Amino acid sequence: MTVRDALARAQVILRRFAATSNLLIPGRHFLLRHAPISGLAHGSAEQLSRLVSALEDILTGFGAHVTVIDEDEAASPNLSLPVHVVINLGFPSNVHPGALVNVDAVTVDAPLSGQIVVWAPDGSRLLDPHDPALTDDPHAAVEYARGRIEWARQRMPVTEAAVAKLAESGILKGRRIGLALVLEPKTASLALMLDQAGARVSVFGHADETRDDIAHVLSEQGVAVFAESGERGNPRERQLARQFLTQGLEVLLDDGSHLIRLAHDDGPRGEVPGALDHLIGAAEETTSGLRPLRSFPLRIPVIASNDARSKTLFDNAYATGQSCLTTILDLVDPTLQGYPLWTQRVVVVGYGDVGQGFARFCRAMGARVRVVEVDPVRQLQAQMDGFESSPQLVGHVGDADMVVSATGEASTIPVSVLEQLRLGTVVAVAGGVDNEVELAAARAQGWTQEASSFRSVSILGAPPAVSAQMNEDERVTHVRDVNDEFSRGIVVLDNGSCINCTAGEGNPIEVMDMSFGVQVAALRRILEGGADLSAGLHPLPEQDDRGVAEHALEALGVTR
Numbered sequence: 001m002t003v004r005d006a007l008a009r010a011q012v013i014l015r016r017f018a019a020t021s022n023l024l025i026p027g028r029h030f031l032l033r034h035a036p037i038s039g040l041a042h043g044s045a046e047q048l049s050r051l052v053s054a055l056e057d058i059l060t061g062f063g064a065h066v067t068v069i070d071e072d073e074a075a076s077p078n079l080s081l082p083v084h085v086v087i088n089l090g091f092p093s094n095v096h097p098g099a100l101v102n103v104d105a106v107t108v109d110a111p112l113s114g115q116i117v118v119w120a121p122d123g124s125r126l127l128d129p130h131d132p133a134l135t136d137d138p139h140a141a142v143e144y145a146r147g148r149i150e151w152a153r154q155r156m157p158v159t160e161a162a163v164a165k166l167a168e169s170g171i172l173k174g175r176r177i178g179l180a181l182v183l184e185p186k187t188a189s190l191a192l193m194l195d196q197a198g199a200r201v202s203v204f205g206h207a208d209e210t211r212d213d214i215a216h217v218l219s220e221q222g223v224a225v226f227a228e229s230g231e232r233g234n235p236r237e238r239q240l241a242r243q244f245l246t247q248g249l250e251v252l253l254d255d256g257s258h259l260i261r262l263a264h265d266d267g268p269r270g271e272v273p274g275a276l277d278h279l280i281g282a283a284e285e286t287t288s289g290l291r292p293l294r295s296f297p298l299r300i301p302v303i304a305s306n307d308a309r310s311k312t313l314f315d316n317a318y319a320t321g322q323s324c325l326t327t328i329l330d331l332v333d334p335t336l337q338g339y340p341l342w343t344q345r346v347v348v349v350g351y352g353d354v355g356q357g358f359a360r361f362c363r364a365m366g367a368r369v370r371v372v373e374v375d376p377v378r379q380l381q382a383q384m385d386g387f388e389s390s391p392q393l394v395g396h397v398g399d400a401d402m403v404v405s406a407t408g409e410a411s412t413i414p415v416s417v418l419e420q421l422r423l424g425t426v427v428a429v430a431g432g433v434d435n436e437v438e439l440a441a442a443r444a445q446g447w448t449q450e451a452s453s454f455r456s457v458s459i460l461g462a463p464p465a466v467s468a469q470m471n472e473d474e475r476v477t478h479v480r481d482v483n484d485e486f487s488r489g490i491v492v493l494d495n496g497s498c499i500n501c502t503a504g505e506g507n508p509i510e511v512m513d514m515s516f517g518v519q520v521a522a523l524r525r526i527l528e529g530g531a532d533l534s535a536g537l538h539p540l541p542e543q544d545d546r547g548v549a550e551h552a553l554e555a556l557g558v559t560r
Contacts, residue, residue, distance in 0.1 A: 001047035001112065003054070008338020010054040011329070011365055013087065013110045014062075016336070018326045020118040020126035021106055022152070022185070024508035026063035026318045027556065029082060031105070032056060034089040036070045047112055048090040055087070061364025062322070082557045116336075120151070129211070129505055130330075130455065138213075145185070145213035153189035155509045158517035158551040160193060166520065167197035171527050176278070178249040179203045180259040181285075182501045183210040183227050186512040190519075191223050204244040204259060208232040208494075208502045232434070232497065245275040251526050252282040253519050256433075257289035261296060276300060281526035281533060283519055285311065287352065288408035288433045293537060301533035303522035308540040310548040311518045312353055316431075319507035320500060321357020324404070324430035325365070327504035331456055331493050332426055332486075342366030347400040349393055350407035351378040354431050358406055359387055372396060393417050402426040405436045413437040415445060419466050424486045427460075428493040430500070437496035449492065452485045456503040461489040510555070517548040 001009070014025065034052055037045045052068060059066045067083075087108040106126070107119040118126040127134065127144065134141045153160070166172045177194055181187045183205030195201045203218060205227030215225045226244040228236060245263050254260050260282050263275040276299060283303040284290055290306050306312055333339040344367050348359045351373040359369045359382070371382035371389045382389040390396045393413070397403055397420050405412040408431060415438050421427070429436045439460070443449060446463030461467070494503040506512065521544040526533070553560060 001050055003050060004340070004342065005338075006047070006050035006054040007058075007342050007366055008340070009051055009110075009112070010058050011338050011341070012336045013055060013108060013116055014058060015326050015329055016110075016116045016118055016128075017085065017087075017106070017108055018322065018508070019128040019130075019330060019505075022505050022509050023084075023106065023155070024319060024510050025059065025322055027065075028084045029065040029067070030059055030085045030087060031083045032066060032068045032087050032089055034068070034070055035091050044090075044112070051112065052089060055089070058364050062361060063318075126151075141213040142216055145188075145211070145217045148185045149188045149192070149214065149217060152185040152509050153192070156186065156189055156513040156516065157555045158513045158548060159190060159520060161551060162517050162520035162524075162548075163190075163193040163197050166524055166527075170198075171524070173198040174200060175527065176200045176202075176248055176250045177523070178244060178247075178252045178259075180244070180252060181205070181255045182506050183214055183225075184501075184506045185214060186506060186509060186516065188214050188218050190516050191218060192221060195221070195223055202226065202244060202247065202249070204241060206232055206256075206258075207234055207237040208497055242272050245272040248278045249275075250278050250280055251523055252279060253523065254282055254284050254289060255286055257284045257286070257293050257296075260284060260289075260293065260298075260302060264297070264299060283522035283526070285315075285515055285519055286408075286431070287312070287316065287354075288431065290537070291408065298537070299535050301526065301535060302537050303525060303540055304537050305515070305518045305522050305540060308518045308521075308545045308548070310545050310552070311515050314511050315507060315515045316353035317357035319357075319511035320354045320431050321359075321361050323500035323504055323507050324354075324358055324428070325361045327500045328402075328404070328426070328428050328493060331454060331499075331503060332491065334454055344368065344401035345370065345399055346402045346404065347372060347393075347397055349373075349403065349405045349412055350409075351375075351382045351389075352406065352408075354408075355406035356381075356385070358404060358430050359385075363387075367402075370396065370400075394420065397421055397425075400425055402428070404428050404430050405432060406430040407436070408432045410435045411438055415442045415447075418442055418447075418460070418490060419462070419469075421490050423489060424491060426491045426493065427496070428499050429496050431498050435496075437492070439492065439496050448489075452491075454485075456494040458492045458495065459485055459489040460492050510552070513555075514548055514552050517551065518545070521545075521548065 034048055037048055056066050083105045085106045087110055089110050090112055104121045109117045120126050134144050177199045179191055191201050191203050202224035207230035210227040210229045212229045215227050219225050226240040265271045266275040279300055281301045283305045285305040287306055290304055329339045346362045346367045347370045348355050349372045351371050359371055362369050369387050371387045372393045373379040373382055374391050379389045379391055397417055410433055427437055448461040449458050451458050493499055522540055
């Protein structure tokens, strides 16, 4: 095992942990337990040492707490922090080390080669939602969805406590609450909490952000679901949105503000007549959703949940940064060989909270990162954080292996930039809005876009006039080793959609727990005082914001 082999294996171990558990890496305490190196042959000992070192370096770069012990120390480990994850390194695949005393944690069995298996604290095996055993069997997928919702709910103490307080007050009883959120296990958990607290809950999901197995389970539980998976913007999605908004909702919790804005087309000849008749307020949880609302003629009060520090400082930087990177790597490396970021140049467009987190985690996995940021203050921040930076994208992508937009602005990656990319360059969007990559404009100018053999990956082919300028020798160096299809054009991930939501499982559970804690706090403010709030955007009160953070610290076992 060379140093690069160790980096590849360490990367895959963390990707398997993230995909199967949907838990956060930053801030978590990882215990790396390895076989005694002194008892191994020289070659195996060297391989194990390199793997332990590579994994420790990546985890530290992500902001995790790391303790390393060997099997001889496992009987009585000296631990100053509660252990959240145990990674057993270098044990043969047919050996499952015994559980550590007084440690109730997720366990990852990671031999030097072969299959990596992740176990829940109760000893059950955790699976990636895209595991073939689930995707090929609808019944198994629904059973998995039930377990996945419960897995998420057990790890959402902040949201659970906030909803319980609302239930005790009686303010939720019979109130019509609409959730227009990414339809995955955490959203389902929130919906069920509110439903069981007495609210009349309905859920809308955009077609490309809906998991049908999760929707099925919610429907079984009596929650009204207005969502079917498919291509975003299809006529059925719009029909479901209209039905959702015209059922007399009183409060709307939104992601992207699409439904808040649509609800204002409520006149007799509008698309959703009467949608605002009963709607006393709403809350918006994303940066890209708040941006259009700041100049929108709102006729209801809207709580800017995204602006709460407990949301934006954690959801955007830590959770979105991690989930977008791991989802991207899982898409371009589905065979789990380890994607060679350590040889690559990654261009991150935008250095807000999402861009900062994504850039940081790319660097932790060995990539050379260049930040493109038009705001001079943000660009200076990127420079001080140790990244190469530029205010312009054009002229600074010709050597890129991967270009990721983190702006939440349409046309961030225009056709003029696509024309400068090398064959095999990966293009993705980390959070964001429609048309962040100008794919429709590219197709209108003669580019072709065809599905690849990989899930949620397409190949964008340049028209003859452009492709003639693309030197065959300028192909990204690794593409033939990954997939020869990638050498035919630009590699576009999930059609330029919000990659962690449409091709992954959304953000990690405990950070979404905080974000939903903020949304529930906003819900309480609207229900208690919506009639007294003026139309327009309102911040979440500071005491509510601090309360969410205090509950999150308590859940981590950190005292104040």
